Amino acid sequence: MSESVLRIALVGNPNCGKTALFNQLTGGRQKVANYAGVTVERKEGRFVAPSGRSFQLLDLPGAYSFAATSPDEAITRDVCLGRYPGEAAPDLIVCVADATNLRLHLRFVLEVRQLGRPVVLALNMMDAAKRRGIVIDVDELQRRLGVPVVQTVAVQRGGAKALIERVDGDVPEAAPSDPAPLTPAQMHAQVRELLTATVTMPRETAAVDDALDRWALHPVMGMVILAGLMFFIFQAVFSWAKPVMDGIQAGITWLGAWSTGFLPAGSALHSLLNDGVFAGLGAVLVFLPQILILFFFILVLEESGYLPRAAFLLDRTMFKAGLTGRAFIPLLSSFACAIPGIMATRSINDPRDRLTTIMVAPLMTCSARLPVYTLLIAAFIPPRIVGGVFNLQGIVLFVLYFAGIFSALAVAWVIKRMRRDKSEHALIMELPSYRVPHARDIALGLWERSKIFLRRVGGIILALTVLLWFLASFPGPPANATLPAIDYSLAGRIGHLLHYIFAPIGFNWQICVALVPGLAAREVAVASLGTVYAMSGGEDAVVSQLGTLISQQWSLATALSLLAWYVFAPQCMSTLAVIRRETNSWRNVAIAAGYLFGLAYLASFATYQIASALS
Template sequence: MSADALRIALVGNPNCGKTALFNLLTGGRQKVANYAGVTIERKEGRFAAPSGRMLQILDLPGAYSFDAVSPDEQITRDVLEGNYPGEAPPDLIVCVADATNLRLHLRFVLEVRRLGRPVVLALNMMDAARRRGIEIDVPELSRRLGLPVVETIAVKRGGAQALVERVDGELPQAAPAQADDAASRSGLHAQVRELLAATVRMPRQTAELDDALDHWALHPVFGLAILAVVMFLVFQAVYAAGKPMTDLIGDGFAWLGAHVAAWLPAGPLQGLITDGIFTGLGTVLGFMPEILVLFFFILVLEESGYLPRAAFLLDRLMLSVGLTGRSFIPLLSSFACAIPGIMGTRSITDPRDRIATILVAPLMTCSARLPVYALLIGAFIPAHRVFGLFNLQGLVLFALYLAGILGAMLVGWVMKRIRRDQGDHALLMELPSYRLPKVRDVTIGLYERGMVFLKRLTGVILALTVLMWALSTFPAPPAGATGPAIDYSFAGHLGHWLAYPFAPIGFNWQMSLALIPAFAARETAVAALATVYAVGGDAGQLAPALASHVSLASALSLLVWFAYAPQCMSTLAVIRRETGEWRNVAISFGYQFVMAYAASFLVYQVASVLA
């Protein structure tokens, strides 16, 4: 980044289209990191303006007000005020507002203007405003605000042209900075009413299409049924659409590993590359299609505007189990990964509700569990059709996700009974308009999540896979040994020792050993099993090897274990950082271990009797 690049901060209320505008401006020229000292995501990108000037764009977390009640809003306020350590203040602030809902967004625009910094207002979603018959007198709004106002359509190619031309010119004059106090903030509502009366004409407060869809989507009975069907179909699609690609990738790595082995001389190097890298790492990579399918549907639901409605719909149910409707979106994010889900709890203003959501978020079935589920389901559950329509393997996958949800509800209910504050905190939120997800935004989201998975694959998972191969290979068996060579290795000794505490839940020593690297990253359980069985002499793919060595009862027990087991080290570290207490880390790890062991014990014992 050149030293003379113009630093531009994009700010706005949640659901204003700010991130879509950021994607439109920067495309793939983005980098994602965290703010110093916190786990709040920091997205930064750049692009060259028509004049050749380099523009550096910072996508700040969404905020409703500078009267910050969440860590996200505090970050936005501190960066804009120039008070965030290690973060230079922006040269220009672009305040993005939803043109269909200026009543809500203009208040924040007025707060930003009072900072005394150059500001441009981007009226986004102008195409949707025109379709609804909303008329905005842009020149008059600009005159009354005392700052430039441009129209944008973040979901349309070229929809930010007016904004680019404006920021590429001379910086607008900053309004005088004003004091921020409770009395002055109360006066903002009156200013918003005056601005709306003078510059905006709208035939109705909400869109007819939104009202028609919400009649069903927010219905207390039909709405819940629709939500259940949507989630059920998502999990069916994860297995139905992702499984063929997973099999293809697995076969490809097996073929490639066999050919590479033929080129290499027998010895440790051949074993490392074939049994360690191709078998271990390739097995995990094979499940990437199923993970991306899950990410795709979450992104589509998010971009469509349906997720906030699901949160609103589930508010009463979640209150009954000690959570809140605001918990829904962080918990849904936890289906991809518990870390952003836990970070997403910053939007929950009540500390009690936030802690409760953080502690139950790890029970949501994150994508790192998906390789384990897909492996065991593919090896032990036949691909039968139920009622001639539903895939039995998809039904089992849905049941595992449902088990995590029910477990979270149970834990929330227990926490509600044992804490002192028994009050409920109802959900108040603004519902965005429905919109069609844009291919560009979904593609960028999938790319970002896919790269995170690949970085983990080539980082911690690769390191743990190589370590597991070394532990499974060395030391070599002594002269005259009659048992399998792996039994004499470090992994063999450690696995046989771990098998004792896990024998009551049906785990053999290979399964017990795989739990250790899984604590660093869940996916490595699959890589560890693949490596251990490959070194032990079971050539070929992992699923047939498991089917020949593991009983159905043990496989079901392992599935249930991963539904409730303690989260990875990274998640526990985020819990510590977000809550500031090791006590919450100990509570999270402890109750999940007890739940996982108890549930696996019950499933194994019952399945052993029925088998």
């Protein structure tokens, strides 16, 4: 054991408040990465006790049992046992349990105790338990389990005080374990004995949960509520973000003019900064407010306990399409980014359902598509109010998101019809109690996602923007040139060559150029368009004028075709790489890329031809 830093692992069932407790202890002193060799997220943090003692905290993936049925549970089991390669066993295991649902959580507590390692049991959500009239004899529970038991309220300031005081003392002795592993029947019997001896519950479920679930889980009203929530979110993405976007846009335009004002016009450095960096990155940064609004609502729905209910509600519909309700949360996560959405499929036990969910996750409208959608919608769809309430642009965005959802269900239905094994599996899912999302956890989640987005902007997007500027600048035009310089560059030549392929779907050569770096990250396409048009003789302030430029130079049919393309096209190499890692199959990568590109081309072709005929 380390002499200076005690290594603590937090374990527990999903929805026990474990991550909220981790945030309470570590605050901003945390980092998110993946376990070596697998795309399973790991969160590490540090905190210092009042005594000055330092602790390293590891938030392990949620698990229901050490009899692992998913990669998440396997990681938690192996780390706790000290079996994970390059990962020493933790000095102390803190098992977090929901005090309002000990009937479910105590079973895993018994498994953790069976490891025979130092264990502390943290009874979390004690405030909710008291409000429901649940009385827990903590001393008796501690005596019967043979491990220290503390009470915590992870969402309250100071709610982890008892846990900090306990871990700041002497490390507990190894937990007592039974001579032979307990059978499931024996564990259930022990849980019943513990509950009878230590817990008094007026009712098994909270009255407020039952009242809300009568509406949220109603087969008709529940679907209406869910559809209303989704529609409201997409309205908010457009309406709430515009003032902030305008401010960012003005700031980037001013910064670009100030930064390049000292440089001689026409110089390579002036062109790099003005046409490359500011025209490219600026065109992406302005969409950060919309992305954060989308993330905000996803985090709120997750923290409130609503998402598992939405999964349960949609199970019947998704079952008909060849998915299960468990696929809902990974697919919803894919609205933010397909990569964590694909990684979240590890909670799906059936390998067939998991593979199907992985294959359709890229069809969800991820936040990287949002810059393209909002650019084109703002340029071609008037900001008209429909019905006195609804923003027409928000309605179009909702339709695009729904198109992705409908396409995913259609593809899943086809996969279901093609697979040989037709057997099905029932959905068994815990519905956690409703709770008010805590502002600190929401803020930390938004901060993490902001850093990820800004790292992409400052890393891959910046690199690709500079590369595109180089390709668009060299070689220079000949002495008798009559066209803009970019037409004679490498990028111009590539764009004109690709134009032969994409002309039937209405794409001009500038769009073709933007599609190439967009293969690395979808949002790069907007930055690329900014760079291409800045170097094609467009306005100097491309960040603020790009929408105006394309609205003047593109037809409505071309804009609609490009929107249709982005509903389907897998323009993200990282997503394909994660499919390879999660399925361990290049064949699945080829199938995913092939069918997505095929659907994208067919959808764009049909959209362009129909729109052209009607215009």
